[in-house]
Amino acid sequence: CCPRRIRRILDKNIKFHRMCAYMIVLMTLIHYFAHSFNVDFFTSAYTSKILVTDSNSVIQRKRLVARLIQIGNAPNETYLNPIRSNVVGTFYHFSVGAVFLLTGGWTGVIITLSLFFMVTSSVEFIRRSYFEVFWFTHHLFIVFYGFLVVHGISMQVRGQTAASLLVHDPKRCSLINPALWPQNNCPTPVFAGSAPMTWKWVIAPMVLYVIERIIRLVRFNQQVEILKVIKHPSRVIEIQMRKKGFNAEVGQYVFIMCPQLSQLEWHPFTLTSAPEEDYCSVHVRIVGDWTTGLSKVLPSWKMPKLAIDGPFGTASEDVFNYPVAICVGSGIGVTPFASLLKSVWYVMYKNLNPEHEMVLKKVYFFWICPETHAFEWFGDLLAYLERQLAEIGRQDLIEYHIYLTRGWDHKQAKTIYAHEEDSRDVITGLEQKTNYGRPNWDEIFSKTAQSHPNTHVGVFFCGVAALSAKVGVWCCTKFSNSNNRKISFHYNKENF
Amino acid sequence: MWANETALLGSYVLSIGGIIGIMGGLLKNFMFWLPIGIYGLIFGIILVILEYPRGRKNKGNTAERRFQSCTATLLTKLPFVDNYYFRAIAYFIVCIPSAIIVPTLLGSVFVIIGSGIYLGAACHNEKWAPVSARTEVRSQSADVTQPPSRPPPRLPQNVNNPNQI
Numbered sequence: 043c044c045p046r047r048i049r050r051i052l053d054k055n056i057k058f059h060r061m062c063a064y065m066i067v068l069m070t071l072i073h074y075f076a077h078s079f080n081v082d083f084f085t086s087a088y089t090s091k092i093l094v095t096d097s098n099s100v101i102q103r104k105r106l107v108a109r110l111i112q113i114g115n116a117p118n119e120t121y122l123n124p125i126r127s128n129v130v131g132t133f134y135h136f137s138v139g140a141v142f143l144l145t146g147g148w149t150g151v152i153i154t155l156s157l158f159f160m161v162t163s164s165v166e167f168i169r170r171s172y173f174e175v176f177w178f179t180h181h182l183f184i185v186f187y188g189f190l191v192v193h194g195i196s197m198q199v200r201g202q203t204a205a206s207l208l209v210h211d212p213k214r215c216s217l218i219n220p221a222l223w224p225q226n227n228c229p230t231p232v233f234a235g236s237a238p239m240t241w242k243w244v245i246a247p248m249v250l251y252v253i254e255r256i257i258r259l260v261r262f263n264q265q266v267e268i269l270k271v272i273k274h275p276s277r278v279i280e281i282q283m284r285k286k287g288f289n290a291e292v293g294q295y296v297f298i299m300c301p302q303l304s305q306l307e308w309h310p311f312t313l314t315s316a317p318e319e320d321y322c323s324v325h326v327r328i329v330g331d332w333t334t335g336l337s338k339v340l341p342s343w344k345m346p347k348l349a350i351d352g353p354f355g356t357a358s359e360d361v362f363n364y365p366v367a368i369c370v371g372s373g374i375g376v377t378p379f380a381s382l383l384k385s386v387w388y389v390m391y392k393n394l395n396p397e398h399e400m401v402l403k404k405v406y407f408f409w410i411c412p413e414t415h416a417f418e419w420f421g422d423l424l425a426y427l428e429r430q431l432a433e434i435g436r437q438d439l440i441e442y443h444i445y446l447t448r449g450w451d452h453k454q455a456k457t458i459y460a461h462e463e464d465s466r467d468v469i470t471g472l473e474q475k476t477n478y479g480r481p482n483w484d485e486i487f488s489k490t491a492q493s494h495p496n497t498h499v500g501v502f503f504c505g506v507a508a509l510s511a512k513v514g515v516w517c518c519t520k521f522s523n524s525n526n527r528k529i530s531f532h533y534n535k536e537n538f
Numbered sequence: 539m540w541a542n543e544t545a546l547l548g549s550y551v552l553s554i555g556g557i558i559g560i561m562g563g564l565l566k567n568f569m570f571w572l573p574i575g576i577y578g579l580i581f582g583i584i585l586v587i588l589e590y591p592r593g594r595k596n597k598g599n600t601a602e603r604r605f606q607s608c609t610a611t612l613l614t615k616l617p618f619v620d621n622y623y624f625r626a627i628a629y630f631i632v633c634i635p636s637a638i639i640v641p642t643l644l645g646s647v648f649v650i651i652g653s654g655i656y657l658g659a660a661c662h663n664e665k666w667a668p669v670s671a672r673t674e675v676r677s678q679s680a681d682v683t684q685p686p687s688r689p690p691p692r693l694p695q696n697v698n699n700p701n702q703i
Contacts, residue, residue: 074644075554075555075558075641078639078640078641078643079562079568081640082562082568083567086567137639137640138637138638138639138640141640141643154644155647158544158547158548158648161547162540162543162544163540165543166601167539167543167601168539168540168543170601171539171595171598172539172540175540
């Protein structure tokens with residue numbers, strides 16, 4: 043629906059979220075330190091005394107302050123200083139006490155503490171190693187926004203009203219002894235506070251969020267039928283499911299929840315099924331406690347209830363819009379491309395008629411992993427696709443390169459050397475030989491630039507951040523407009 | 539671990555609060571802020587130095603902070619610092635004086651929360667240990683050598699494969 047540039051900006055949602063968070067932290071600090079001066083002005087106004095050594099201007103200022111804090115005590119008067127002298131207790135007159143007793147103060151304390159917990163548990167170290175700490179403290183945003191909206195409700199930042207400014211000029215009257223104000227045409231000033239404004243800014247996103255949670259609740263109650271559970275080698279289970287009204291695009295992901303395991307946890311999984319299939323499947327690798335629990339309850343005679351929220355979009359949806367696509371997956375990041383490659387085969391199969399040619403003409407697929415352990419199912423998928431494409435004579439559509447980056451021992455080297463002449467690779471069984479070591483991106487991109495001049499090439503990446511940085515740099519800065527070949531590489535990265 | 543993050547952020551805010559306290563303390567109206575501001579800044583910096591090196595996780599690899607090794611060696615030489623009870627009580631006592639003026643109040647409250655989390659960690663018998671060198675995760679097959687710098691021997695027709703380093 044939207045042009046490509048806008049869609050690619052939406053892919054950077056997590057980055058935007060972080061930028062907002064940094065800005066909130068910075069502004070909170072500035073706001074707090076500014077108000078710390080403010081609060082001290084309010085409280086010290088009650089303890090200032092005129093000393094013998096004061097100069098005239100200092101005496102005038104102290105008299106002014108003494109008068110200003112009195113305004114508001116008489117009936118029909120409005121006050122300037124939110125700390126009123128008739129409040130019981132000296133704690134209020136101590137600036138730290140005022141922080142906790144003013145409405146703006148204690149709501150501010152609650153807001154800042156929630157922000158503090160959210161920020162400290164969002165650092166990458168805590169997210170990667172202690173995810174539950176991050177997840178549950180991050181829900182403090184509800185407290186944060188709730189109290190943020192009421193933070194200014196007592197209207198404690200006050201100033202003269204516009205009407206009062208017309209009759210009482212502060213520039214002139216502040217230099218006159220307040221005791222002599224009535225004679226000098228300085229009527230008692232009238233003060234008012236400014237109304238809270240924050241809710242105007244946050245109401246729209248808050249409503250959108252509430253709608254999204256309601257949708258999740260509705261989806262929770264929709265029935266998910268588990269069709270098949272397949273246990274693959276290396277602790278991977280494939281779950282094939284069906285849900286009424288569920289339609290996904292290529293490479294999208296869903297959140298899965300199993301009430302039997304945990305009422306609160308929704309875990310994201312990339313869909314490995316193509317949209318053309320009549321079921322949706324995910325491949326789950328058994329790594330942590332939730333997935334281990336899942337492997338224990340599936341399969342069984344009485345399948346547990348599962349709930350799916352989604353599908354949610356990712357960068358990989360746009361693959362069919364480019365004439366040439368380079369897909370790079372590292373390790374577990376290869377899963378969105380399972381869906382993609384299957385879908386390419388289905389679309390190809392349906393569009394053998396040259397009138398309905400796809401925009402996508404060529405897919406280069408790079409799979410980089412330390413070893414193929416845990417991804418045998420993907421190797422099988424590639425072998426299957428290879429055969430299917432050869433059957434319809436389009437095996438040149440997908441060109442794939444597999445790189446095993448972990449070293450090899452001498453026994454493996456012997457086996458590889460002995461089977462060098464075989465038509466199929468000894469490790470994967472595919473026609474393309476497995477490469478050992480890391481890809482040479484320089485060569486890969488320049489070769490692609492030479493074979494496809496004048497085209498927009500989509501580069502899709504799903505994997506570790508270090509590799510993403512490298513590929514992104516090579517692709518976008520070095521080759522985008524090189525050699526006048528008018529080839530442009532568009533880099534799309536999935537959140538990993 | 540989380541206590542370390544909270545105490546570190548708290549000590550940054552305490553230092554900034556100390557700077558603000560000093561700047562305000564130079565004004566005539568807020569002279570009372572000056573000594574507390576200096577106190578906040580000094581102890582803020584000391585806490586940053588103590589908290590910056592991340593301790594070792596009980597299992598798995600620990601991601602170090604950048605340049606953490608400079609202060610980590612200092613920490614191994616100081617007594618008591620690896621005991622979390624000590625950290626909890628010491629941080630609590632240090633932050634009470636700086637909580638009396640508003641600029642340093644924020645940092646002090648954060649560090650006191652960090653000390654509370656440290657107390658919880660100490661009750662679980664956690665300690666600070668320096669991060670040792672990364673332990674390599676070996677695959678199950680025996681004697682896998684390091685990834686070599688040259689490609690494996692290939693027959694002559696495949697030797698000019700440009701897709702490989």
